[in-house]
Amino acid sequence: MRFFKSFPSFPLLHRRSKSDSSIPKPTPVRDNILKRPQSLDAPQTAIFATAVPACPQTFLFPTPSDASNAIFELETAHSRLRNEAAVWASDCAALQSQLDAARADLFTQLHRSASLQRQTQADKLEIEKLQGQLAQYERFLGLMINVGLHQRVLGDAHAALRAGVDTDTALVGAIKEAAAIPGSAWSTIIPSVIGPRTPDEYRSSLNMTLKARKELRDSKKVAKFWKRTAQEDGRPGTVTPSVSSISSIHEPLSAERQKAVEQLITSRRRASFTYQEAPSDPATVSPSTSVSSGSTSPVNITPCNSGSEIPCLSPLASESFKSELAGLWSNKCLFKRGPSPNRPVLGQIDMNVAPIPLHKQSSKASGKRKADENTPQVLSPPVFIPFEVLGSATLMCG
Numbered sequence: 433m434r435f436f437k438s439f440p441s442f443p444l445l446h447r448r449s450k451s452d453s454s455i456p457k458p459t460p461v462r463d464n465i466l467k468r469p470q471s472l473d474a475p476q477t478a479i480f481a482t483a484v485p486a487c488p489q490t491f492l493f494p495t496p497s498d499a500s501n502a503i504f505e506l507e508t509a510h511s512r513l514r515n516e517a518a519v520w521a522s523d524c525a526a527l528q529s530q531l532d533a534a535r536a537d538l539f540t541q542l543h544r545s546a547s548l549q550r551q552t553q554a555d556k557l558e559i560e561k562l563q564g565q566l567a568q569y570e571r572f573l574g575l576m577i578n579v580g581l582h583q584r585v586l587g588d589a590h591a592a593l594r595a596g597v598d599t600d601t602a603l604v605g606a607i608k609e610a611a612a613i614p615g616s617a618w619s620t621i622i623p624s625v626i627g628p629r630t631p632d633e634y635r636s637s638l639n640m641t642l643k644a645r646k647e648l649r650d651s652k653k654v655a656k657f658w659k660r661t662a663q664e665d666g667r668p669g670t671v672t673p674s675v676s677s678i679s680s681i682h683e684p685l686s687a688e689r690q691k692a693v694e695q696l697i698t699s700r701r702r703a704s705f706t707y708q709e710a711p712s713d714p715a716t717v718s719p720s721t722s723v724s725s726g727s728t729s730p731v732n733i734t735p736c737n738s739g740s741e742i743p744c745l746s747p748l749a750s751e752s753f754k755s756e757l758a759g760l761w762s763n764k765c766l767f768k769r770g771p772s773p774n775r776p777v778l779g780q781i782d783m784n785v786a787p788i789p790l791h792k793q794s795s796k797a798s799g800k801r802k803a804d805e806n807t808p809q810v811l812s813p814p815v816f817i818p819f820e821v822l823g824s825a826t827l828m829c830g
Contacts, residue, residue, distance in 0.1 A: 579617065584610045
């Protein structure tokens with residue numbers, strides 16, 4: 433490295449070699465700082481110290497203790513702010529939920545208010561309608577009082593209402609009772625309301641009356657026939673008709689009751705077998721005999737299976753009696769008699785002469801019959817007939 437030997441302005445500068453990396457910058461001269469004089473007295477030194485401000489002490493890099501304290505303070509402030517933010521967020525969520533609940537309550541109250549308004553309007557219409565009906569009833573009652581029809585009807589209806597009867601039933605019953613009195617005003621009002629009866633109604637009522645009388649007469653004949661048959665001697669096993677509906681009842685049985693029913697059916701079946709094998713009385717007809725195949729078919733009764741839950745019962749005796757009676761009447765075997773040799777020919781009969789009875793009944797026989805009719809008859813005790821015999825029981829042609 434070579435130095436400049438004669439350079440008037442820069443005596444200390446030297447030339448940079450190729451190995452130097454950088455050139456240091458010269459330090460700027462501080463012209464604004466007052467220089468202290470070389471020698472000053474004590475008073476002058478005090479005045480200079482007061483006039484010249486002191487240069488503050490600065491640090492380019494903080495110390496480790498100050499940095500750690502600042503970090504701790506920042507973390508503390510950060511955690512405090514975070515807690516406050518969480519509290520404010522929870523308060524905001526609570527306020528939002530309260531707002532939603534208040535909004536839902538508001539909508540509910542609005543809907544309820546609208547429904548109440550509609551109900552109020554409907555109630556007003558109903559009240560107006562009831563007021564109109566009340567005015568009509570009051571006018572009707574006033575007319576009834578003016579005419580004099582209230583004495584019996586209203587009194588009876590009021591008594592029935594006090595007893596707990598329905599309003600319509602009480603009024604209708606009171607009006608019917610008042611209309612049943614001949615000559616009263618209600619007896620003339622009812623036909624005018626109902627109107628005259630048509631011929632079809634009269635014809636229908638007449639047919640119903642005649643049908644009921646015919647059924648009653650037939651039932652009386654049937655009862656009389658069976659009563660006379662059961663009272664005869666030597667016929668204790670006659671099956672009489674019954675109006676019971678036991679055969680139409682189907683009830684599920686338990687295991688114990690089903691077992692008992694099967695035992696009963698077995699015992700009755702054995703009894704029926706012994707009854708059929710026993711010699712029958714010639715005066716009576718065996719129950720196992722059936723009607724002839726040309727007239728009616730015998731009633732088939734299927735015995736109960738041991739594993740069935742519902743026992744099979746035989747048909748009613750009245751049904752068997754009706755079928756057998758119809759078959760007998762169709763074959764005309766109930767009053768069947770042989771040809772009479774004394775019967776005249778149709779051409780030999782004179783229509784202008786009264787017929788002469790073939791057999792004249794004696795007075796003794798007629799008196800005996802009257803005595804038999806006046807004597808009270810004693811009914812024989814009922815006899816139990818097995819299920820298999822009920823369907824095959826037939827009428828006895830005497």
